[in-house]
Amino acid sequence: MVSSVFDSWIGAVRRYRLGVPAIFVGGGYVVALVVAAVSVLITGDIRILWRLMLIVEIDEALLSSPLSMADEGATWPKVIVLLATGGLWAWALWQSLRGPVVGRRPGANRSVRVLRGVLYTQVVCWLVYAAVPAWTWWAAVLEPLVMLAVTVAFHPVLKGTMGSSASLVLFAGVLSNVLIVAEKVSPTLGWRAAPTADSGDVILLTGLIWMIIILVAQWQDGRWRRATIGYGIASLIAPIVLLLAGIPLGFIPGLQNVYGEAVTLSASVLSMIWIARSAHDLADPHSRPAPPRPLLLPLSAQPGGLAMTARLTMAARLAACAAPIVPALVNLSDGHLLWITPHVPMKLVTRLAGDALSGLWWAFELAAGTGGVAVLVLIAANRETRRTFRVAMTALFLTATAGLTAVVATTALGLFLNRVPYGFFRTGYAPFGIDLDAFAGRGLGVEPAISPLWFTTACLASAALLWWARIMRITNPDHSGCR
Template sequence: MRHYRWGVPALVAAAGYGAVVAVAAAVAAARGDIGFLWRLTLFAEVNEDVTAVWPNALVLLAAGGLWGWALWQGLRGPVAGRPPVTDRGVLRLRVAFYATAGSWMACAVAPAWPWWAVVIDSLIMSALVVLFHPVLRRTVGFTGLALAAGLLSNTSTAAVEVFDVLDWREARRVADMPDLSALAGLIWTALVFLTQWRDGRWRRATVGYGIASLVAPLVLLLMAVPLEIAGISGGVHVSAITAADALSVIWLARSAHELTDPSASLAPVAPSGPPPAQASG
């Protein structure tokens, strides 16, 4: 059984949140008011047309359970024990992963951000792109593509916000390219998943959380009709998709934890060319 550096505080926080969610569900069932449970699990004001029926409450309970699991995964820290000797680049990358996880969590709790907060978030993500670059170069390659895609995805968002504040309309129009930015972000993320899969420091489950964070919203959208037939309001289903952000938080936090896992080790670098021929005789 693994022991984690901050396992006890993380367990207390996750269990406390889960208990409050359970109480909110009971209140919703008793009073017919789902507002508190909605705010507690989706971090937004409730849709007025949503009723406090059990199918809707179960969806919100599932969202709360996912966020409770994210609290545990994020706050528990790395595995207890002496961490391996690492250089400053690895330590900076770990900080960048933690900062990005915190930024994703803040975005979920407070979806509406001022322009300067969006810029800070973009800078944090850009730092992660740059600091992950040496790991990606060592393991996968495609370094130019990965760096360009990652920076394009994040700096374009910040540029749009800054140009909007400065009222530079033409510059904003050029920088506003959501489709290209989304594609670039997907390319960078896929290369990161591939790197983590091949690198010996990250567990398969961590990569699985990352992949699930991309797939889960699509699956939930495809399940809209069956869920409505089951009695779940469309407003609940659509809003609950945002809870998939918890999977991104888990992936980022675990990525940071496992960089200094005492049991982890780097995978050998794959040779760039064919193996040398053996001497005969």
């Protein structure tokens, strides 16, 4: 009995190209966990277990801080949480290092090979960062740069599956990772962050848009296993589920900080497993792309299913129309009629663009600042023709790009003002005919208003909903939706 179980286990390990070394690495990590747990319970020093589980160092300042819960010593709840997190890490090591299934690799074009390469590079970055917690700023920037390459590499591989949403996914993924890079390099390079950024929330929303559509495309493509997609879905919902499940644990002394770190790490580990398995599956001997699908998804023939789809499609259309209006209403409630101008001195626009173009800019500002693009979305949702759909999507992408450009330009101007010697302001230095004395000591001297990045995010969300409503619309003899 024992012999048969052992043979089955060996067969499962050898099923993968690097299964034997991967099981040794994962097994060694598990042994280290057990030894560390015993050491913690004997000595009461949680550092070594914290280091193995959460891949961070606890310095003396943190341990001695009266506000920290880490100085309360090792307790059974802490050890259990850290061991559970360590078990997830061990599983991630196995999933990442085992490689693809043994067998003849399917024929792959250049774009698939590039995607596999950048996916594996991303996994290597995460593993190296886990082993070495302290990095210089330029080394820490490599990880989001590699993720940016992953975003770009997914585009040609899944473009056929994603269809009209491919450009949306690429834009959202690139925007999210570029903002992450900017956040990492700004403090080190002495850049003054633009007061209009709100980049953290935008990173979260655009990254979520990218992840959801990529997972849907993987599901439809056929080259990725359902379990791989499941890890990607788990990385999105696990933090919410774990935080809700951990509410009762907040009453246990000293556990809140440890549990919070464990939840954060769990999401990252699940993402790493999804990335690694996505690369493995592309080299699976049975990996084959699914046949091309029609634009319209197959719908259930049951009347109840059709009615539900109709309601969901209508809800998506209404949400697509409402999304661009939300940031406009927030701006209007604060007394701002325009969109970008509250963040950029109009004198600069007039000086650079001239009076004629400035007038066009004001018209564009007024249309975007009052949610005018929602009108085009409404027309596209109502008429459902290819022409109106393309016009609405183009307007949404142009508005999203303009918002991003405004933030980049404002950040660059803030950097310029931060680097210009202060004496320039006192001596009447005025580039572009603008008196910079008005800006000295108070950023860009503009009134607070909602960030243009919120308009960018709202336009991306509207584009995603409009695309989803288009591919899910009901077709029948009385509905000409394919015009």
